[in-house]
Amino acid sequence: MDTQTKNTNIRDIIGRLDIFQECNATFLDTLAQQSKTQHLKKGQVLIVHEDKAKRFYIISKGLVKLYRETLNGTQAVIDITAKNNIFGETSIFHNNTHPYSAEATENSIIISCPLPLLKTEIENNPKLAIVMLSSMAKLKHETDQELEHRTIQNASQRIGCLLLKIANQNSKKSTSISLPYDKALIASRLGMQPETFSRALKKLKKETKIEIKGTTVTVDNISQLSQYSCIACSSEFPCKDL
Amino acid sequence: MDTQTKNTNIRDIIGRLDIFQECNATFLDTLAQQSKTQHLKKGQVLIVHEDKAKRFYIISKGLVKLYRETLNGTQAVIDITAKNNIFGETSIFHNNTHPYSAEATENSIIISCPLPLLKTEIENNPKLAIVMLSSMAKLKHETDQELEHRTIQNASQRIGCLLLKIANQNSKKSTSISLPYDKALIASRLGMQPETFSRALKKLKKETKIEIKGTTVTVDNISQLSQYSCIACSSEFPCKDL
DNA sequence: CGAGGGTTTGAAGTGCATCAAATAGTGTGG
DNA sequence: CCACACTATTTGATGCACTTCAAACCCTCG
Numbered sequence: 001m002d003t004q005t006k007n008t009n010i011r012d013i014i015g016r017l018d019i020f021q022e023c024n025a026t027f028l029d030t031l032a033q034q035s036k037t038q039h040l041k042k043g044q045v046l047i048v049h050e051d052k053a054k055r056f057y058i059i060s061k062g063l064v065k066l067y068r069e070t071l072n073g074t075q076a077v078i079d080i081t082a083k084n085n086i087f088g089e090t091s092i093f094h095n096n097t098h099p100y101s102a103e104a105t106e107n108s109i110i111i112s113c114p115l116p117l118l119k120t121e122i123e124n125n126p127k128l129a130i131v132m133l134s135s136m137a138k139l140k141h142e143t144d145q146e147l148e149h150r151t152i153q154n155a156s157q158r159i160g161c162l163l164l165k166i167a168n169q170n171s172k173k174s175t176s177i178s179l180p181y182d183k184a185l186i187a188s189r190l191g192m193q194p195e196t197f198s199r200a201l202k203k204l205k206k207e208t209k210i211e212i213k214g215t216t217v218t219v220d221n222i223s224q225l226s227q228y229s230c231i232a233c234s235s236e237f238p239c240k241d242l
Numbered sequence: 243m244d245t246q247t248k249n250t251n252i253r254d255i256i257g258r259l260d261i262f263q264e265c266n267a268t269f270l271d272t273l274a275q276q277s278k279t280q281h282l283k284k285g286q287v288l289i290v291h292e293d294k295a296k297r298f299y300i301i302s303k304g305l306v307k308l309y310r311e312t313l314n315g316t317q318a319v320i321d322i323t324a325k326n327n328i329f330g331e332t333s334i335f336h337n338n339t340h341p342y343s344a345e346a347t348e349n350s351i352i353i354s355c356p357l358p359l360l361k362t363e364i365e366n367n368p369k370l371a372i373v374m375l376s377s378m379a380k381l382k383h384e385t386d387q388e389l390e391h392r393t394i395q396n397a398s399q400r401i402g403c404l405l406l407k408i409a410n411q412n413s414k415k416s417t418s419i420s421l422p423y424d425k426a427l428i429a430s431r432l433g434m435q436p437e438t439f440s441r442a443l444k445k446l447k448k449e450t451k452i453e454i455k456g457t458t459v460t461v462d463n464i465s466q467l468s469q470y471s472c473i474a475c476s477s478e479f480p481c482k483d484l
Numbered sequence: 485c486g487a488g489g490g491t492t493t494g495a496a497g498t499g500c501a502t503c504a505a506a507t508a509g510t511g512t513g514g
Numbered sequence: 515c516c517a518c519a520c521t522a523t524t525t526g527a528t529g530c531a532c533t534t535c536a537a538a539c540c541c542t543c544g
Contacts, residue, residue: 147433184491426522
């Protein structure tokens with residue numbers, strides 16, 4: 001594939017992102033021209049916490065874990081993010097330092113774009129600033145929710161809550177959910193050990209009559225599940241405030 | 243005090259807030275005119291989670307707890323915020339619904355301002371939008387840190403981390419710290435029970451040789467404290483990224 | 485078929501929560 | 515200035531949830 005074609009692809013992907021809907025073609029063209037596609041192997045680290053930030057990233061394919069890590073290697077997962085999501089852009093507001101690390105958790109294709117370009121555009125395009133502002137507010141709110149869950153919900157309830165979230169994203173009444181990534185990764189996303197995840201899922205199955213077969217979870221009675229999980233949450237199902 | 247004088251006071255306070263430094267006098271005057279001062283008793287609830295939002299708030303004096311609460315009354319504290327801080331403004335980005343509850347934890351004086359006015363100004367004043375954006379990014383980052391602490395640090399380490407934060411805000415080498423609010427409230431802010439706080443503080447005292455007398459904590463050896471707490475954190479002392 | 489990662493299970497330990505009760509601290513009215 | 519009432523904090527005893535370490539199992543893919 002020649003450069004011309006590549007850039008067209010990037011331009012298309014960028015142009016479709018929600019976050020850039022208020023940007024004009026000139027900016028998008030320039031951004032696309034200065035962007036690069038990167039192929040990441042599973043496990044490859046893209047950002048190291050507190051690194052100087054020069055670029056931000058868009059996931060074209062795959063899965064990226066955002067996390068913070070202590071010297072001895074213990075990790076706290078902040079988010080696991082997928083196709084068409086952007087990350088690394090918040091460093092603009094942190095002295096151009098990345099506030100988290102990022103690692104591909106499966107083979108992924110990433111578009112990397114220069115940060116200064118975005119920064120300038122935010123400063124010059126008020127509409128983009130507003131879009132970024134509400135996107136940031138949404139992120140903040142999600143983290144607040146997560147903090148609440150960690151404080152109030154037990155392991156099984158947190159799993160139930162995640163299942164409900166996934167079920168809701170799909171069709172209205174879908175009862176068959178396939179886990180978006182492997183169980184150990186889900187566990188870390190929910191702030192628990194893989195062993196705990198396994199046992200807590202078993203408990204959840206017993207309590208709410210869900211069916212588990214490998215990577216597929218079948219929920220016959222969504223209200224039973226929501227009752228079990230949402231009793232320990234400030235928001236009622238289906239979580240309006242997201 | 244007549245209305246004129248009151249408004250002048252409000253105007254002064256608003257005008258000094260960091261967040262409004264990029265706003266012109268006309269806006270600040272209008273905002274002050276449409277604002278009201280409220281006296282809150284300790285324990286009084288100002289915002290109930292998911293209420294329709296009409297106003298945002300500025301603390302002129304006192305202390306306000308922002309939290310989320312389940313039906314059975316269990317709380318998750320999001321933040322405890324003091325003089326010259328603003329809260330309730332994020333509802334602009336959540337369909338005018340407050341994403342948390344707010345309660346005065348001591349007798350407080352609050353300035354309440356109409357949200358639509360702020361919303362319009364954000365939309366029309368790009369510089370304010372940028373200020374709001376970095377303030378929101380900072381909040382998000384703080385919550386990310388908190389989530390990390392809950393995941394990785396134990397109770398004693400979290401207390402130590404808080405002490406370091408307070409020590410750092412004051413003078414460079416201050417060794418005498420007075421707790422900003424009562425211990426049960428600190429405990430809830432750190433996501434633990436009062437009993438746990440008491441025991442964990444005792445343990446911290448033993449491990450790091452700090453002195454505790456009522457509400458005053460004396461730290462002779464800050465590096466010993468930071469070593470104890472920051473070993474379980476992705477940021478090294480003194481936490482640069484704040 | 486066998487290697488290797490992902491997942492589950494078991495056994496034991498740790499940290500925090502819970503409930504109950506004692507103690508310290510604070511403000512009030514006499 | 516003291517005694518009382520009330521709140522904040524500490525202490526003790528016990529239980530539960532989650533972690534840790536070790537080993538078994540399971541699945542997929544060369």
